[in-house]
Amino acid sequence: MNVLFTFKIKDHQLEALTNDFPDIQFSFTKDLANEPIAQYEVIVTYGEDITSEVLDRATALKWLMVASAGVEKMPLAEIAERGIVMSNVRGIHKTPMAESVLAHILSEGRALPVLHAQQKRKEWNMKVRQTELRSSTALILGPGAIGSEIGRLLQAFGVETIGCNRSGASADFMDKTVQFNELLSVLPHADFVISVLPSTSATRGLLNESHFAAMKNTAMFMNFGRGDLVKESILVDALSNGEIRHAVLDVFEQEPLPAESKLWALDNVTISPHVSSHSGKYVERALEFFTRNLVKWQQGDRELLNIIEPKRGY
Amino acid sequence: MNVLFTFKIKDHQLEALTNDFPDIQFSFTKDLANEPIAQYEVIVTYGEDITSEVLDRATALKWLMVASAGVEKMPLAEIAERGIVMSNVRGIHKTPMAESVLAHILSEGRALPVLHAQQKRKEWNMKVRQTELRSSTALILGPGAIGSEIGRLLQAFGVETIGCNRSGASADFMDKTVQFNELLSVLPHADFVISVLPSTSATRGLLNESHFAAMKNTAMFMNFGRGDLVKESILVDALSNGEIRHAVLDVFEQEPLPAESKLWALDNVTISPHVSSHSGKYVERALEFFTRNLVKWQQGDRELLNIIEPKRGY
Incomplete structure (x- = not known):
């Protein structure tokens, strides 16, 4: 043969x-x-x-x-x-993507960017704000193969996982699942809002100002699905106004992200140039x-x- | 009462x-x-x-x-x-320490420091070297409460875990366990060598030049136990000579790490100022x-x- x-x-x-x-x-x-x-x-x-x-x-x-x-x-x-x-x-793609999501979550939680900056200044400073992932709550928009793999790893860290899809049908490694139209009621409970949604008529523009207003001020928003989930201007406003703590973005309305985008300069955004699935x-x-x-x-x-x-x- | x-x-x-x-x-x-x-x-x-x-x-x-x-x-x-x-x-301490260890491993694997540097230059560059944690092998020196928690999380990521302690007695979340005197034979298999050993007469100076020579050139060495596990000069040589890829150090022979330490300036070292257990x-x-x-x-x-x-x- x-x-x-x-x-x-x-x-x-x-x-x-x-x-x-x-x-x-x-x-x-x-x-x-x-x-x-x-x-x-x-x-x-x-x-x-x-x-x-x-x-x-x-x-x-x-x-x-x-x-x-x-x-x-x-x-x-x-x-x-x-x-x-x-x-x-x-x-x-599920392994590299889920590892990327966990990498960003843990890196922020354990203040790695702060440690790296201190190291550059040869500064020994133990007063660094760090938290634990354990006992937090994550909302996963799109708990399919990739979303469930993220859920599996989060659960290993002791995180409560809430899946969100169109039908509300239960999904692997989600403690519970809700429908898109229940989003506003679950967002206030989430420490992490993670989207791996594809671009469909049901997901384009799914998130608007009201959703970011409903999130915790301490929440981290992560978009690893498609950039048209939310308008960039809405995201920039939410981040500038402190409605959420941080965003990690692997996808954007326009890719490559234009040089004039306000996202580049915000200090509470991490820009990943659509590489989370690379391996x-x-x-x-x-x-x-x-x-x-x-x-x-x-x-x-x-x-x-x-x-x-x-x-x-x- | x-x-x-x-x-x-x-x-x-x-x-x-x-x-x-x-x-x-x-x-x-x-x-x-x-x-x-x-x-x-x-x-x-x-x-x-x-x-x-x-x-x-x-x-x-x-x-x-x-x-x-x-x-x-x-x-x-x-x-x-x-x-x-x-x-x-x-x-x-086991939760924050294990989260710190995983944060550093995943952050390096998914090239987060590179992404952060690119972002500062407003540079959209998808050619970033990233790997997967899955299917790699970790050697955990000191698989006690903290080491086993690290092992539990690594296993969730599909990592093979080898514990190493004085007696070789089996330990939780270790696929196998070896004795200190078998170190040289297992080091060539490890992608990650992670120590959480305390300072005792059996662990002081446990690692010498021969151990770093035995590690993979691509290995990451992580010391989250005590700084007297290995002389700083041995570590500096191994890192300078490319005997290992990277070291993440939370503990040091002398703390705070003196300004004149060569470790500060090596670009394949991450310096964490003994904060991995903080939360x-x-x-x-x-x-x-x-x-x-x-x-x-x-x-x-x-x-x-x-x-x-x-x-x-x-």
């Missing part, structure tokens, strides 16, 4: 693959368009190089392993038509998804993990 | 006490030496104000509630002689210990939590 990768992996990763799957020939190309590809049963790709023309030539192709979370730009209709099995790495272990994780499925594939099992229905696109 | 506090608590904390214990009279003083104290059955103190003279006048005293972890400076012989029950808040919630936590015991005391139960045997001092 022949497998073609359209991205590089490390030597030790290839070695592990060849050891674990001695019957399989693994090949690599960066230029799918100019490669003879009729012999490959499996193509492992980030997705963007799969065109109708490629599919025409990939006459033996039976499984497309997409090492990314979204497939919306791929020729899904043709893939469906040809009966090609497609799987992705859905869930790969040096991405390829390693993607290969874990791949090899688990490759074992199944060799056994003739076509019920792969993270299978994508090309007609639906998810 | 009369209870005397020798430190202040907040109004809402006193209100909660008075509500929960309506039969008890709570009094407060900052000047035990000049206070009539013959009527108090219980004294709640940080410990340093309890002298033989105070004990002489505290003729009704039956329980000393010490809101600190150490009691070595108190007149233990007299306390034992008078049959006074003594309890402390052993374990109160804005300290009094709140101490009162939790106190009230749990006060319930027992009222019921005539003298088997208090965190009881101290004054003759032994722990």
Whole structure:
């Protein structure tokens, strides 16, 4: 069996693959368009190089392993038509994102930025305001795969977790779940308001002035979902007026965040340039998804993990 | 029953006490030496104000509630002689310390100091080296109450934990435990080497050049125990020569860290001025210990939590 990768992996990763799957020939190309590809049963790709023309030539192709979370730009209709099995790495972002959220929460709580600033001045000062995460309350907007992973870690720290979604349906690692329209009643209880919501008609502009007014003055607001959840001007006002203590933003109405944005200069904002899902272990994780499925594939099992229905696109 | 506090608590904390214990009279003083104290059955103190003279006048005293972890400076012989029950808040530091350790680990892993520096320059740069904590390995020197709490949190993040103590006896939240004399064989496996060891004859100078040479070049060394675990010069050399990636130090051979220490200027060191156990919630936590015991005391139960045997001092 022949497998073609359209991205590089490390030597030790290839070695592990060849050891674990001695019957399989693994090949690599960066230029799918100019490669003879009729012999490959499996193509492992980030997705963007799969065109109708490629599919025409990939006459033996039976499984497309997409090492990314979204497939919306791929020729899904043709893939469906040809009966090609497609799987992705859905869930790969939850670990780095949840670690980022906890990193920011703990770093602020334990005053790490203050310690770093003192160190630069060679200043030994033990009078640093620090608190504990334990026994606080977090409201998680969007308790799906990523939100639940954040909830799981927060619960390990002894944090009460409240999930908030459209239906109010219960979610993993949430002590309770409420609906979007109950937001105003739960916001006053939250020490952390964390959004990982996608951009949909139900979430765009979901938060307005009244929501920030309802938050604790000591609350930390974290947006790791999409920037259109709240207008930047509303956020700037809430932060300037002390309606909340701090905001950590990984997403913005406009990205890159324009140089003239008032957010840059506020001292109670942390700007993360949409990198919370990035990870040096991405390829390693993607290969874990791949090899688990490759074992199944060799056994003739076509019920792969993270299978994508090309007609639906998810 | 009369209870005397020798430190202040907040109004809402006193209100909660008075509500929960309506039969008890709570009094407060900052000047035990000049206070009539013959009527108090219980004294709640940080410990340093309890002298033989105070004990002489505290003729009704039956329980000393010490809101600190150490009691070595108190007149233990007299306390034992008078049959006074003594309890402390052993374990109160484990939450803030474990949160500090995780804060530093996650902050480095998710490149928060880099993000903060970029923000100051109003720089939107997504090319930031970040990794994942998941699937790494941590070696915890001193897996007692604090070390095990660190281990519990690390395990929640999917980290393999190896405890290391004198006997090699198994410890909570450690996947395995080794003895001090096996250190050199486990150090090459650890991404994080975290010490919370006290200063004893077995731990002073425990780590020398060979231990740092045995660590991964990518390892992070964290000392949250006592500064005499390793000579500062050995640490400076290991950091300068790239034998380890980074050190986070909360304790030092000499504290405050002298201005002339080379540690201040190394860019792969984080200096925390012995504050990892500090917490804005300290009094709140101490009162939790106190009230749990006060319930027992009222019921005539003298088997208090965190009881101290004054003759032994722990």
